Amino acid sequence: MFSNLSDLKKASYFYVLVMLINVTQVLIFRAVAPEAETVVFTHMATPLLATILMLFVVTRDGVGQGGRYGLGFRRSGWRTWGLALLLPLLVLAVSYGLGWLSGVAALAMPTDGGLPNFIINQLINFVVVTILVLSEEIGFRGYLLPRLLGLGPKRAAALSGFAHATWHLPIFLLTPFYEVQGNMFLIIPIFLLESTAGGVIMGLLRLQTDSIWPGTILHGAFNSFWEVFGELTLLSSPIAIYLVGESGLFTLLGTVVAAFWFLRRRSMDTVTLDQPVAAD
Numbered sequence: 001m002f003s004n005l006s007d008l009k010k011a012s013y014f015y016v017l018v019m020l021i022n023v024t025q026v027l028i029f030r031a032v033a034p035e036a037e038t039v040v041f042t043h044m045a046t047p048l049l050a051t052i053l054m055l056f057v058v059t060r061d062g063v064g065q066g067g068r069y070g071l072g073f074r075r076s077g078w079r080t081w082g083l084a085l086l087l088p089l090l091v092l093a094v095s096y097g098l099g100w101l102s103g104v105a106a107l108a109m110p111t112d113g114g115l116p117n118f119i120i121n122q123l124i125n126f127v128v129v130t131i132l133v134l135s136e137e138i139g140f141r142g143y144l145l146p147r148l149l150g151l152g153p154k155r156a157a158a159l160s161g162f163a164h165a166t167w168h169l170p171i172f173l174l175t176p177f178y179e180v181q182g183n184m185f186l187i188i189p190i191f192l193l194e195s196t197a198g199g200v201i202m203g204l205l206r207l208q209t210d211s212i213w214p215g216t217i218l219h220g221a222f223n224s225f226w227e228v229f230g231e232l233t234l235l236s237s238p239i240a241i242y243l244v245g246e247s248g249l250f251t252l253l254g255t256v257v258a259a260f261w262f263l264r265r266r267s268m269d270t271v272t273l274d275q276p277v278a279a280d
Contacts, residue, residue, distance in 0.1 A: 047139020071142035072212030130220025161199020
């Protein structure tokens with residue numbers, strides 16, 4: 001359809017397309033099945049759908065061997081998998097640890113099924129969550145990020161992270177399925193900043209390894225460890241929701257520090273995202 005678009009225009013088209021699909025499916029589910037939490041899973045699939053439409057309908061870059069930038073499946077980036085698993089654990093352990101030490105929250109050991117059952121359930125949850133977030137990573141780090149590289153790798157990582165953060169807004173604002181406690185005028189800005197900082201880390205991992213897998217593992221680990229620490233924590237003060245968790249200031253601070261560490265320490269000299277789209 002549009003075979004001569006610049007990379008930045010392709011990035012813009014992708015963002016508009018994924019947001020249109022996102023809002024449309026949210027509104028449809030609200031009208032047809034307002035209680036159906038299936039909307040959350042269809043919401044998570046929208047970046048994958050937008051990527052497919054961009055590659056095979058809008059630009060047709062995915063047809064034949066002419067397109068640049070694979071989606072990041074060819075390489076595993078396995079050397080960074082340990083970091084991708086441990087960094088979310090460290091950030092959230094510090095966040096919730098500060099909450100426990102400050103007295104706004106308290107550590108509570110699992111009682112339903114005991115510790116072994118809790119660990120098994122969380123491992124299964126990590127696998128399921130990581131599979132689900134792969135769709136988001138394909139869209140925002142697989143397709144969008146490489147097409148923003150004309151702005152520079154660090155700016156591209158930040159902008160793709162912000163785009164991913166704002167992609168959550170329809171599910172936040174138009175449905176009851178993304179649980180938001182507290183004042184949304186405080187929670188949402190914190191969430192957007194935290195998600196953007198996390199997106200910087202995922203983006204830099206993608207660029208350094210030319211692989212989508214490290215960022216996907218890190219994304220899945222963040223989401224899974226939030227559930228782990230959430231189940232191990234009792235909130236004992238109303239302000240706790242603004243300090244710990246997915247939209248907490250402690251979590252934001254830890255994620256921002258980690259993102260700045262990545263920006264300062266991770267070399268971008270290895271960015272060579274020039275594989276044909278069809279190779280994926």
